[in-house]
Amino acid sequence: MAELNLVEAINRAQAWEMDHDPSVVVLGEDVGVNGGVFRATVGLQERFGPERVIDTPLAETAIIGTAIGMAAMGLKPVAEIQFSGFIYPAMDHIWNHAGRLRNRTRGRLSCPLVVRSPCGAGIHAPEHHSESPEALFAHLPGVRVVIPSSPSRAYGLLLAAIRNPDPVIFLEPTRLYRLFKQEVADDGEALPLDVCFTLRAGSDVTLVSWGAMLNETQAAAEALAQEGIMAEVIDVATLKPLDMTTILESVTRTGRCVIVHEAMRTGGFGAEIAANLAEHGLYSLLAPVQRVTAWDVVVPLSRLEYQYLPSVERIVAAVMKTLEGA
Amino acid sequence: MAELNLVEAINRAQAWEMDHDPSVVVLGEDVGVNGGVFRATVGLQERFGPERVIDTPLAETAIIGTAIGMAAMGLKPVAEIQFSGFIYPAMDHIWNHAGRLRNRTRGRLSCPLVVRSPCGAGIHAPEHHSESPEALFAHLPGVRVVIPSSPSRAYGLLLAAIRNPDPVIFLEPTRLYRLFKQEVADDGEALPLDVCFTLRAGSDVTLVSWGAMLNETQAAAEALAQEGIMAEVIDVATLKPLDMTTILESVTRTGRCVIVHEAMRTGGFGAEIAANLAEHGLYSLLAPVQRVTAWDVVVPLSRLEYQYLPSVERIVAAVMKTLEGA
């Protein structure tokens, strides 16, 4: 077992799968010689050659567009978009083709593509380097949207994503890349997609989050525990398709739910979870469902980014509000 | 007063504003000589010349990208994207620039841009011509998202959108273009943005919808009235920023809410409204909030499109479900 941080886990998962499946190729800007601007693909080109680890020209539309062509022919491309603020030129191909090829051809062709992209704020990066666009993909039929929150989940979920026969948008929170390490076996064991992970059991309130915000969410749960408030913490992990079963089961027990995400509030994916609660969990709810999210503003440049990111205090305050509701 | 259908109202609003404000320009594919594939810009080029009504080359990225440059220099571009399934190549400029220019420059430059695009299914159009992408824009800070549901609202809201100093994504349901006519004064009177319109008063249940689905929603309300069930019908009209005040006021009275939209369910904008109800309206809710939406599938080709579009029966069934909940 190695002690790995999240970006190392991403690296190992890709290396494992390239080693075991010759149809896996990695492509993107600076993924080869440079090993990726975050080093997520470091060593891969040396090991698997420049034909399987492709330093592409600088063009996101064509990165995803050509990856779709490769995928349809049976390759399993893992395409890196350098930052998710630069994924928009690829939206056309993701929306109009990746998630549709199987349906359009009645299963004759398919698109086993993984789009990896770092996401999120909090690392003092330049403009457009701090986006959380998960909601734009979770609305899209035919794809999966996966966001890991720890090295071991990054490893297992990325393996599952690459092996999945359909396209997966895999968003990696940059703030977690080097935040902490975990024992990761590097044994090629995938984790299941399409299910939430319960990170902490509790009976008073359910906290639902994903990605880097699980950091604040778990800190909030810890702080609440000091006050005797037992929060259950759920890592959504796969946003689409959404495992509401796990969330509903928890909220049925706790009667209270706070959803935490880093993306803007309006139209964020938290709304989908809250909407499901308003439909399927209404009679269990003892208090209004709270969403703790970024404000509906443009991600600010670095000086204000921690005013943008939901804080532990905001999560705790939201939990307190749900408890008032009792 | 003229009897106009929705596409004629769109045409008149553009003509009025071009006539009264020399900074307004119209651009897009086939908007000039041909007057638009739906005839939304018919006659404009003859009247205002090819420099103000611009037949662009075929490139959506550049249509919106150049329109942003024009807008920053004080023009008021009204850019047509021929079908909203072809708006994705422009997402990059919409997301990274249109909604941000004011914020990035602290108000020094701004982006008074209107992006018009037909949306929705139901006209037996080819592949990719039936999309409902409103949720992708309603998540975006700094913009407005507006969808008219009748000729008179199309006229008034489009005028308001063009006059608005910030970018507006203006989605026009193709199914309504020629469905019915209304008296429209063509007097340059704008309607207010950022507010919902209550189309029908009722006390038993609140139906919330926008665009073409108001058609089915109103038919459902009518059918329910026959059964003695009085539905209030709200046309959201401006999805972003969202006027929850009107919706909450209604749901506080009725205790029941059914949200109807044509886009896919998961991550659709209905979730945002339901989430707000789960937060701010929970104690008024007498029954689970229902969403009647398209399934989470790729818009099918025309043979199945009416299986995809929510039907009157589905709306009525959802209302019945909320009444069971009493």
Add this chain to the structure above:
Amino acid sequence: MTTVARFEVEFTRFLNAEGEATQELPPFALDPANLIPLYRAMQLTRAFDTKAIALQRTGKIGTFASALGQEAIGIGVASAMRKEDVLVPSYRDHAAQFVRGVTMTESLLYWGGDERGSNFAVPREDFPSCVPIGNQVCHAAGVAYAFKLRKEARVAACFLGDGATSKGDFYEALNFAAVWRAPLLVVINNNQWAISVPREHQTITPTLAQKAIAAGVEGVQVDGNDVIAVHDAARRAIDKARAGGGPTLIEAISYRLGDHTTADDATRYRDPDVVQQQWANEPIRRLRNHLARIGAWDQEKEERLQKECADQVAAAVDAYLAIPPPTAAAMFDHLYAELPTAMKEQFDAAQWFASHDGGSSHG
């Protein structure tokens, strides 16, 4: 000032509008047995187009894009491809698709609004028609890359319109293919119109072939109404690609003799007289004249062929009309390899409503 780069664009034609050879024909074209199948395919496409427009008018299919006048392009190219090559077509490429083995019934099913029309029984790896302009060039470059990576001697071919050359996808894909030296053929069907926008408003370049220079790719221009010229250029390009020589861009100059689609009325924006004049250049008469001149064609053969084509089209239409409509379940069947658990409830609801209201009640 030093000149650091020089480029030229060449134009090729073998048969003029009257079907007279203007230069020595390429070897394959010397044997009429090679030309008659091309002629036949053009006639069949034209018969299909006529019928498809009629079917649209009577509500039997949806919006349809005809290839009228541009038959030589798709047929010239597809006939130069091998079975194992892959076609990545746009929405106006049924001429090429038919040569590849897509059936007319499948094509009608697609235009009739049924996804099953893209589940080709024969060219199993060919892409479905691409409606969003330009995307297919990226896909084709990716397909070509896959072949190259696996050292398969296969070529990807795609088509785009003159309007589509304005899209970023086209340049990005051409550049990727060039850098990758991928086995790709990109063919521009320059039919002079992008709906209402004439070629000269789309771009000010004297040729579209020169756009290849931006990617360092060989770009050539051919008379797209001369099937011999198209086939010859395609064959060279495909041979080159198969041999590892990388991508080629062919601009085939033709003319859109019909409306853009059945949803369009071209008289709104172009002079019918000009269109009438363009009939003088169309590809079928041209090849027929040539074949007649060399004694390989006559009135009787023509009549027999016309009859054959009509019969084939009629049979395809009958087969199409006999196909029962898809059920609501079809929306879910191929969305994912396996329907996710989270979607089961929706699937059941869709089935339920389909069987109860037939999904028919819309206000």
Add this chain to the structure above:
Amino acid sequence: MTTVARFEVEFTRFLNAEGEATQELPPFALDPANLIPLYRAMQLTRAFDTKAIALQRTGKIGTFASALGQEAIGIGVASAMRKEDVLVPSYRDHAAQFVRGVTMTESLLYWGGDERGSNFAVPREDFPSCVPIGNQVCHAAGVAYAFKLRKEARVAACFLGDGATSKGDFYEALNFAAVWRAPLLVVINNNQWAISVPREHQTITPTLAQKAIAAGVEGVQVDGNDVIAVHDAARRAIDKARAGGGPTLIEAISYRLGDHTTADDATRYRDPDVVQQQWANEPIRRLRNHLARIGAWDQEKEERLQKECADQVAAAVDAYLAIPPPTAAAMFDHLYAELPTAMKEQFDAAQWFASHDGGSSHG
């Protein structure tokens, strides 16, 4: 086969690496009074870059992209613009911005993570720096269109990198500008690298200037380390644009002597020896040699200038460091012309949390 189009790409240089004139200089360059401001601007930019990198290393600003070695490009171009023209820069164009009147303090504020840095006091209509590669070319084409529509004798100028030439935006925008005959100058800073991707892997074309041929635009190549060549080409292009002659593409060949940004470590992917050799071509020494040769520069002037630049940079840094941080309200202040009612609650909440927890507690 007929040749239907022919193209050439020309390369221009006036001063070689040693600063020797290789051909007759253009008129403006004959007067040292015209060259010394360019020299001064290059030195100032370099002094700024050195300081900015140091500030980043000590956490006083965020990631920073230096213009080291490419100073002649921005300065040669911006010095050929008029005040009323509009610059649409990328993220590596502070050299040009300083000439335009953007202050070093504003630039530091931007790189320091504060939107106020793009609220330029002077070139009020210049665009803020564009980080997403290539987008700015579209914006600049739109700016140019606005000028043309309003019959204003103004020109838009934008920069992009060699890597950015692979983006669809670049081709689409160039084509739009060509069709519109818009007053636009597009300048490629060909610094040979796009982060770790060398120019020759970005595209196989022998020049980047030839990409203009795809749009029917004039494309020229200049030595981007020769500020005289850059300025001369930019001036011609701008004059042409202002006179209604439409867009021009200039490829200015230079070299990125530094890391891509402070977040990059170029030794991972390129040989420091090769970089070292490229120092022989850098633009400042080149112009200094020329000025010294014609007797317009000496050691004393050089020392005085260095001191002046250092002082100016130091003053700018002091001013930057003295600016109080923005408050949470800043996120809302300029989001819309007026804050929508629907956002008032969020605005209040943001203010409340900012004043209570300072937004500081993150797990």
